[in-house]
Amino acid sequence: MxxxxxxxxxxxxxxxxxxxxxxxxxxxxxxxxxxxxxxxxxxxxxxxxxxRADRSTSEGLVAAKVIGNTAYLLELACETDFVAKGEKFGALSEKVLDAVSAAGATNVTEALAAPADGQTVGDLINGEAAIIGEKFELRRVAAVTGENFEIYLHKTSKDLPPQVGVVLGYAGEDAATARSIAQHISFANPEYLAREDVPAEAVEAERRIVTEISENEGKPAAALPKIVEGRINAYFKQVALLEQDYAKDNKLSVAKVVADAGLTISGFARFKVGA
Missing domain, CATH: 1.10.8.10 (Ubiquitin-associated (UBA) domain)
Structure with missing residues (x-):
């Protein structure tokens, strides 16, 4: 026995x-x-x-931490919401976040190689996945530098851990406005800070598309340049944070709100679980 x-x-x-x-x-x-x-x-x-390698990891959580002049954001994914909201998975995310931030990792490759409890983060994740019996995946890692930071973690369900995470780096004293901007980012999902940050090839691709659409709509040739530029500006308002209409007052741009608050945004990152 x-x-x-x-x-x-x-x-x-x-x-x-x-x-x-x-x-x-x-x-x-x-x-x-x-x-x-x-x-x-x-x-x-x-x-x-x-x-389990080919299984889908559509659940999980986002977590963030600030060390010195850098804020770290990560998405740790799993297969089921049951595991995502469990204490074991939450504890694992904290260990991973601590290791990633201590190593100064700025991407998934660096993060997986970071030391954690006498092994690598990758081995730590695989070991916990083996015990629990689900596929785990460190899907994304971002690092944002700045003088000050605002971290906003949003729960889409009260029964689940945070599903949307934003870290905002900024200079200035108005923390309340900085938090409001972080909340705006969680909702509006910009890809870039300013229109100047949008890659030229992305802008040209959009220009080709809206030009063709405008031509197919039968717009007068003389009016096409102005119509195309208007649609390009609309594209910038979709993808660039400072160009967007402010979520709390769409009569204002985010750039105007930031300037009036005396803030300068150094960068941001936004993750949504499974997106």
Missing amino acids: ANFNLESVKILRERLGTGMVDTKNALVEADGDIERAVEILRLKGAKGNAK
């Missing part, structure tokens, strides 16, 4: 979050040795990771 009791089962399940049957089987195989049972569960789970 295996040398373990219900207390051993409880300890192991609380530590790893594994199911009752898997926990008991591992303890039987390990003859009651909890540490050996942990190894067994991890090894069995690691084999399952390969089988």
Whole structure:
């Protein structure tokens, strides 16, 4: 008979979050040795990771942290909302965020290679995924520099962790307006800070499209340049933060609100789980 009791089962399940049957089987195989049972569960789970490689990770959470003059934002994804809202997944996200920010990682490749608990972040994520039995993925990482920061984490459901995250870097004293701008970003989803930041090839591609649309609409040739420029300006209002109408007052541009508040935005990042 295996040398373990219900207390051993409880300890192991609380530590790893594994199911009752898997926990008991591992303890039987390990003859009651909890540490050996942990190894067994991890090894069995690691084999399952390969089988889960093609699964979709449409759930998860966003998390953010500031260290010095840099704010970090990440999206950690999983398969189900049940796991996403669990304590184990939340604790993993904090460990990953701490490791990513400590290493100064600015992208997923750097983040996965960052040291964490005597291993890499990639190994840490895979190990936890193996135990819980779902595919986990560090989908995105961003780093924003600035003098001051506003972090806005939005829950789309009260039962889930934050699903939309924004970090805003800025100079200035008006923290209330900075928070309002971060909330605007979460809603309006700009891709760039200013129109000057939009890649030239993206602008030219948009110009070709709106020109063709305008021509197909039968617009007078003489009026085409003005019509096309109007539609290009509308494009900038869609993708560039400072060009957008302010969410709280669409009679004002974000640029006007920022200027009136004495703020200078150094950068921002926005992630939405699964998007």
